[in-house]
Amino acid sequence: MVPPVTRDAQLINDLYNVILIFAIITFVLVEGLLIYSVVKFRRRRADEMPHQIHGSRELELAWTIIPAIVIAVIFGLSVDTMSRMTARGTLSNPVAHVHAINDVEARRRVERAQPVDLVIEVIGRQWIWQYKYPGGDGVTTNEELVVPANKNVRLDMTAADVIHAWWMPEFGPMIYVNPGELSYVWFNVPPGDYIGQCNVYCGVAHARMISRVKALPQAEYDEWYAKQAAASSAATRPGDPQAGMQVFMNGSCIACHYIEGSKAQGRVAPRELTRFASYPTIAQLDGFENNAENLAKWLRDPQSIKPGTAMPNLNLKAQEIADLVAYLQTLK
Amino acid sequence: MASISIPIPLRDRARTGLLGWLATVDHKKIGVMYMVMAFSFFVIAGLLALLIRLQLAAPNLQVVDPQTYNQIFTMHGTVMIFLFTIPMLVGGFGNYLLPLMIGARDVAFPRLNAFSFWITLGAGLVMFGGFIFGARSDAAWTAYVPYSNKTFSPTIGMDIWLLGLILLGIGSTLGAVNFLVTLYSMRAPGMTAWRIPMFGWAMATTAGMVLLATPVLTAALIMLVADRNFNTQFFTTNRVQLWQHMFWFYSHPAVYIMILPAMGIISEVIPVFARKPLFGLRAVVISTILIGLLGFTTWVHHMFVSGVDPTIERFFMFTTMVIAVPTGVKMFNWLATLWGGSLNLKTPLLMCLGFLATFVIGGISGVMQGSIPIDQYVHNSYWVVAHFHYVLFGGSVFGIFAGLYFWVPKITGRMFDEKLGKLHFWTTMIGFNVTFFPMHFLGLLGMPRRIATYDAGRGWETGNLIATIGAFLLAISVLIFIINCIKLRNGEPAGNDPWEGNTLEWSTTSPPPEYNFREIPTVESDRPLFDARMRVPSN
Numbered sequence: 001m002v003p004p005v006t007r008d009a010q011l012i013n014d015l016y017n018v019i020l021i022f023a024i025i026t027f028v029l030v031e032g033l034l035i036y037s038v039v040k041f042r043r044r045r046a047d048e049m050p051h052q053i054h055g056s057r058e059l060e061l062a063w064t065i066i067p068a069i070v071i072a073v074i075f076g077l078s079v080d081t082m083s084r085m086t087a088r089g090t091l092s093n094p095v096a097h098v099h100a101i102n103d104v105e106a107r108r109r110v111e112r113a114q115p116v117d118l119v120i121e122v123i124g125r126q127w128i129w130q131y132k133y134p135g136g137d138g139v140t141t142n143e144e145l146v147v148p149a150n151k152n153v154r155l156d157m158t159a160a161d162v163i164h165a166w167w168m169p170e171f172g173p174m175i176y177v178n179p180g181e182l183s184y185v186w187f188n189v190p191p192g193d194y195i196g197q198c199n200v201y202c203g204v205a206h207a208r209m210i211s212r213v214k215a216l217p218q219a220e221y222d223e224w225y226a227k228q229a230a231a232s233s234a235a236t237r238p239g240d241p242q243a244g245m246q247v248f249m250n251g252s253c254i255a256c257h258y259i260e261g262s263k264a265q266g267r268v269a270p271r272e273l274t275r276f277a278s279y280p281t282i283a284q285l286d287g288f289e290n291n292a293e294n295l296a297k298w299l300r301d302p303q304s305i306k307p308g309t310a311m312p313n314l315n316l317k318a319q320e321i322a323d324l325v326a327y328l329q330t331l332k
Numbered sequence: 333m334a335s336i337s338i339p340i341p342l343r344d345r346a347r348t349g350l351l352g353w354l355a356t357v358d359h360k361k362i363g364v365m366y367m368v369m370a371f372s373f374f375v376i377a378g379l380l381a382l383l384i385r386l387q388l389a390a391p392n393l394q395v396v397d398p399q400t401y402n403q404i405f406t407m408h409g410t411v412m413i414f415l416f417t418i419p420m421l422v423g424g425f426g427n428y429l430l431p432l433m434i435g436a437r438d439v440a441f442p443r444l445n446a447f448s449f450w451i452t453l454g455a456g457l458v459m460f461g462g463f464i465f466g467a468r469s470d471a472a473w474t475a476y477v478p479y480s481n482k483t484f485s486p487t488i489g490m491d492i493w494l495l496g497l498i499l500l501g502i503g504s505t506l507g508a509v510n511f512l513v514t515l516y517s518m519r520a521p522g523m524t525a526w527r528i529p530m531f532g533w534a535m536a537t538t539a540g541m542v543l544l545a546t547p548v549l550t551a552a553l554i555m556l557v558a559d560r561n562f563n564t565q566f567f568t569t570n571r572v573q574l575w576q577h578m579f580w581f582y583s584h585p586a587v588y589i590m591i592l593p594a595m596g597i598i599s600e601v602i603p604v605f606a607r608k609p610l611f612g613l614r615a616v617v618i619s620t621i622l623i624g625l626l627g628f629t630t631w632v633h634h635m636f637v638s639g640v641d642p643t644i645e646r647f648f649m650f651t652t653m654v655i656a657v658p659t660g661v662k663m664f665n666w667l668a669t670l671w672g673g674s675l676n677l678k679t680p681l682l683m684c685l686g687f688l689a690t691f692v693i694g695g696i697s698g699v700m701q702g703s704i705p706i707d708q709y710v711h712n713s714y715w716v717v718a719h720f721h722y723v724l725f726g727g728s729v730f731g732i733f734a735g736l737y738f739w740v741p742k743i744t745g746r747m748f749d750e751k752l753g754k755l756h757f758w759t760t761m762i763g764f765n766v767t768f769f770p771m772h773f774l775g776l777l778g779m780p781r782r783i784a785t786y787d788a789g790r791g792w793e794t795g796n797l798i799a800t801i802g803a804f805l806l807a808i809s810v811l812i813f814i815i816n817c818i819k820l821r822n823g824e825p826a827g828n829d830p831w832e833g834n835t836l837e838w839s840t841t842s843p844p845p846e847y848n849f850r851e852i853p854t855v856e857s858d859r860p861l862f863d864a865r866m867r868v869p870s871n
Contacts, residue, residue, distance in 0.1 A: 001709070001776045012705045019703060023696045030663065030692045034685060037670040041606075042677055048607075050674045055612035055665075063664040064615075064657060071653045071699070078649060078703040085705065097639035126484075162479040163572060165637065165712065169778035173708035176638040178572045179478060183639070195790070199712045199780045201472045202479065204399050207783035263392070267399060 002169045005189050008085050009172030015081040019074055026070075085173075097175070098182040110184055117151040124157065124164035124177045124198065127205040128252035130315060137229035140315040143251040146224055149191040149215040157183040160312075162203065168196035168213060176200060189215045205255035205266055228317070235318040244327025247320050256310065259331065268310060276331040283309060295325045357442035358846050362449050363428030364743060367736075369453055370420035376460070377411035378810060380404050385767075385803035388796045391788040398784035402470035403489075405782060407463050409473030410493070413586065414500050415456045417728050421593035422504070422542070423452060425735050426511055426535050428743065432837035432844060433529045435520025435853050440513040444506055452503035459496030462489055469493035472782060474583070475556070477567040477575035482560045494557050501550040508542035511535055520836065522855035526617075529835045529858070530610055533617045534596025537624040541585045541592075544628065549582030573639060580631035588627040590724055592620060594731025595662060598684040601738050602666055604831050605681035606673030609859060611665045619658035619665075626655045636707045645704055652702035659695055663688065679753030680831070683734035686761050690726025694719055697772070712782075715775025721768045733760070733813070741830050745842040746823030752816040759809035766802030770795035834859040 004010040041050075096113070098106045121132040122145075133139040147153045157166060159179040166185055167174035171194070175183045198209035216224060230236070248254070249263050256268035264273070271284065282290050282298050285306050299321045302311040316324070353361060383404055387395045396404065427445065431438055439445050462468065468489040471480040480490055515536050519528070528536075552575060555566040567575050603610045610616060632640055632648035666688060675681065697719040701707050710716060733756075741747050774795040779786065786792055829838040838861050840849055857863050 002778055009709075012709050015703065015705050016700070016709070019700050019706070023700060026696055027692065030667065031689060033667045033671070034688055037667065037673075038675060038677070038685065041670065041673050041675045043607075043674045048674045050606070050608055050672055052609060053611065053668075053672065054609050055615065056668075059668065060612050060615045060661065060665070064661055067660040068654075068657050071656055074699065074703060075650060075653050078705060079646065081703075081705045082646075162484055163476055163638070167778070167780070169709070173705070174637055174711060175708075178639055180572070181639060196778065197780060197783070200476070201402075201782040203484065204402060204470070206402075207398065207785050265394060265397070267397060 004172060005170045005192070005194070006172055006187050008187075009170060011081050011085055012172050015077060018077060022070055022074060096184040097178075098184070107182065111154075114186060115152060116154040116186070118147065119154045119156060120145065120147070122155045122157040122166070122177075123160050124166070124209075125160035125312060126162065126203050127198070127209040127255035128312075128314070129164075129166075129198075129209070129211050132315075133225070133228075135229075137225075138232045139225065139228045140232070140317075141228070142314055142316075143247075144212040144214055146214045146216060146221065147189075148218045148221040150188060151218070152186065152188050155183075155185040155187075157185065163200045164202050164209065165199035166196070166211065167199040168194050168211060170194050171196075171213075174199055189213070191215050191217055204268060208252075208255045208266075231317045231319045233318065235322040237319070237322075239322035239324075239326030241323070241327040241330050244320075244323035244325070247316075247324055248327060252314065273328070273331055277329050278332050283311070292325050292329065295328060296321050299324055357438070357446045359427045359431050359439045359442065359445060360743070360844065360846075360848075362445055363424050363426075365449055366419050366423035366427060366452070367425075369456065370416045370424055373411050373415040373456060373460075374420070375810065375814075377408050377416060378807065380408040380411070382803055382807055384408060385800040387784065388786070389800040390797065391793060392785050394785070399470065401784040402472075402782070403463070403468040406469050406472050406493075407459075410459065410469075410497075412724075413473065413590070414497065415452075415459070417590045417724065417732075418504065418586070419452055420732055421590065421597075421728065422507060422511075422535070422538060423449065425531075425593060425597065425732075425739070426507070426538075429531060429739065429837060430511060430514060430535055431518070432840070432848055433532055433835050434515065434518060434523055435836045435849065435855060436514065436518040437848050437852075439510050440518055441510050445510050448503045448507040448510065451499055451506075455496045455499035455503065458499065459493060462492035462496070467492050474579060475575075476579075477556065477559075477572060480556060480575075481567065491557065491560060494553050494560075498550055498553050498557070501546045501553070504542050505546045505550075508539040508546075511539040512543070515539075520852050520855050526614065527855050527858045527860075530599035530613065530616060530620075531593070531596035531835075533620055534592045534599070537620050538589050538592045538596075541589050541624050541627060545582045545585040545589070548578055552578035552582075571639075573635065576635050576638060577631070580634045581628075584631040584634065585627045587720075587723065588623055591727045591731075592623065594687070594728045594735075595620070597731045597735040597738070598666065598687050600835065601680045601684050601734050602669050603859075604738075604833050605676045605678065605684075606670050607676070607832075608669055608673040609862075611668035611671075612661075613858060616662055616665050619661045622658040623655060626651060626658070630655060633702055633707070636704050637711050649702060649704050653699055656695060656699045656702075663692060663695070678737075678831075679748065679750060679757055680734050680738040682754065682757040683730050683737060686757060687727060687730035687734065689761075690722055690730065690764065694722030694724075694726050697722065710775050712780055713775035714771040714779045714781055717781050718768050718771035718775060721764075721771070725764055725768070730760075733757075738831065739837075740817075740820070741823075741826035742837055742842045742844070744820055744823075745826050746820045747826050747830060748816050748823060749819050752812055752819065756809055756812045756816060759805055759812060763802050763805030763807075763809050767799050767806055768802070770798045770802075774799075829861065832862075832865065834862045836860060839864075 001013050004013045096110045098110055119134055123130045128142050131141045131145045157177045159177045161179060164177045165174050166177055171187045175185060177183045192215055194213040196211045198206060202209065254264040254266055256266040257264050258266055258272045260274040279290050282288050282294055283306050288294055298305055299316055301313050302309050303313055356362065383396060387393055387401055471485050471490060478484060515532055558564040559567050599610055599616060629651040630648060632644060633652040636645055701710050701719060737748055737753055774792055777791045779792050826842045828841055836853055839853060
């Protein structure tokens with residue numbers, strides 16, 4: 001397993017290692033008996049006739065009862081591990097489902113399960129995770145979830161389209177994120193960069209639905225957050241094609257878009273972007289001329305310009321939009 | 333048993349040539365057609381698997397585009413399960429062997445039997461035709477709602493996939509009725525319950541499971557077709573787990589539908605090649621039936637992370653683990669059958685040893701992932717891919733090959749080339765483990781299943797490369813088997829009983845006449861032919 005960084009992941013890891021001991025004993029026993037039999041009891045003479053043993057009640061009872069005891073032990077260990085994992089509501093689990101977003105009672109019950117320092121709303125959609133921070137500063141991210149390290153974080157997750165699953169292997173347990181339902185994840189992690197990805201098949205770019213978590217010490221987190229809050233309102237420097245390419249290739253754009261010779265191999269969007277800047281219009285929308293101003297508008301909210309387009313509102317920040325515009329205009 | 337005393341004209345009534353096959357209601361010809369069909373689908377789905385492995389051999393490969401990749405793994409899973417393993421074991425071996433083993437002239441409803449086959453083949457052609465001509469589903473074999481509904485899978489490929497499965501369900505259900513009636517009412521005189529060969533018990537349990545489980549899947553499929561085409565709201569107004577419940581209520585028992593007949597096969601082969609009776613026949617029979625019953629109580633373990641009430645989950649964790657006990661009993665009974673025997677290490681027995689050696693790994697990993705905390709980590713990862721291939725390849729496919737090497741001499745009257753058989757076994761054994769063992773580690777390293785590609789730097793490169801190499805070794809092993817099949821034409825004549833068999837099919841000619849037995853034999857033990865050879869008095 002990947003090295004655990006949370007208590008829950010550690011508990012799973014420990015349980016795995018204990019059960020692995022039983023597994024290895026069983027494996028060695030069976031394979032040993034098998035190999036021994038093949039060597040010892042191979043036919044040596046064509047006419048040899050072994051003892052005709054039809055069974056043995058004692059032996060059969062033994063290999064019913066002993067495995068049953070082993071199974072009972074494994075069951076007990078599993079239940080014990082579950083009870084020691086991060087508490088929630090009446091049962092223990094570091095992840096939880098509430099089956100209806102508007103079931104306020106159930107939500108309260110789960111949300112009271114343990115104190116948290118930060119709650120982030122997460123929406124899974126084909127093929128990105130979108131993170132919305134509390135506080136009304138309009139801070140959202142798509143490519144990376146930034147959290148303060150060593151703090152109790154809770155994610156309140158739902159899906160916008162099909163079923164997705166949230167799995168950060170280093171954090172331990174995964175959970176499905178269902179449309180129309182709420183999934184909760186609690187974690188508390190040391191500083192570092194973590195990576196995971198969607199774990200329920202969700203369509204053509206399922207493999208590109210990556211989730212990244214960056215845990216920063218509180219001071220650095222505060223600094224990052226302040227910068228985000230400022231950047232979400234206005235760009236701080238002119239658009240930079242290099243930075244724009246970074247946003248494009250590391251973000252969710254490549255799930256749907258195709259640019260020859262790059263990592264972007266998505267085939268959802270109807271038109272390649274390889275020579276985007278040479279197209280007369282954006283999104284094949286009649287009269288929507290391909291220029292920097294329109295492109296920025298489009299990236300800010302595609303749905304308001306061409307309702308029903310497959311391109312979602314990615315909650316891009318002003319700086320990201322400026323950089324993306326600069327980058328896309330280099331594609332000739 | 334009045335029907336069996338009716339004299340049957342002892343001339344070969346069989347039509348010859350193509351019409352003889354197309355119009356046949358003979359259980360043996362139908363069985364052979366099932367086998368040929370299933371094996372062809374096995375080769376096709378195997379080639380699809382090679383494409384999957386090529387794509388994943390290294391990070392960011394583009395052998396096929398992601399859309400095609402998703403269609404390929406969907407088809408690979410669907411074909412391997414519904415058009416290879418189940419028709420091969422139930423339709424192929426079940427049809428060919430059941431009447432012969434119980435001393436009957438045919439199944440109870442021969443025309444219904446033919447109908448089952450043709451509807452199965454038709455369903456296969458519908459699904460595969462759709463695939464060839466571009467109407468492809470990409471919703472994986474599990475077709476989870478809402479991904480499989482009209483909004484997210486708008487193409488006709490999904491409908492064709494659903495229709496194909498509905499037809500397969502009908503074929504499979506009718507076949508199950510047929511087998512149950514045959515086993516109940518057409519056994520030779522003297523064949524009491526405890527004298528039914530183990531394969532017969534396995535088929536009875538399997539048929540019972542098919543009969544109870546398949547209608548639930550068929551219902552779900554029809555509901556989804558209606559949702560997609562007639563604006564019903566079965567799966568849109570209910571919670572997303574509804575489909576999963578209905579799907580897994582069939583598809584978990586389906587695992588046992590795929591493994592119990594294979595267990596039945598090795599329970600026939602091992603005693604013959606060890607020259608010993610099956611150790612604890614009654615315990616094996618009872619375990620089989622228990623597995624069949626418990627198999628219906630575990631389906632929620634596929635849903636431990638998808639949002640099921642945690643209290644319910646614990647119940648299903650318990651039942652999932654408990655099923656290991658009867659499975660373990662069978663495992664140890666097979667080992668005890670080998671113990672102290674006189675092991676004739678021919679290819680059929682080698683394949684059984686392959687079954688035991690690899691299936692145990694799948695059984696162990698099954699208990700491990702039955703534990704909810706561990707499942708919360710390995711669910712949907714490559715660990716699970718490793719697990720079910722150890723069960724379904726390590727179990728079912730080794731069982732199928734054991735059965736083919738054992739009974740094809742009966743079916744064709746010719747022996748396989750033993751040297752090629754051994755080569756086939758070893759390439760399969762090595763290729764299989766090289767392909768699938770590394771997948772455990774890939775899963776533990778966080779690699780999800782069903783991803784079309786992956787970035788470098790997550791520690792997945794080596795494992796994937798090794799798995800791809802193993803897959804090509806496996807492909808070579810299948811090629812060796814095909815060569816061996818072609819060489820059958822010049823194979824040595826098998827005679828009635830090349831292996832010193834135990835059961836009634838070895839008492840008739842190879843291949844058996846259309847009416848199977850000149851005289852319906854009278855059965856006096858669970859190993860009638862062994863006893864006849866030993867000339868021991870009946871017990």
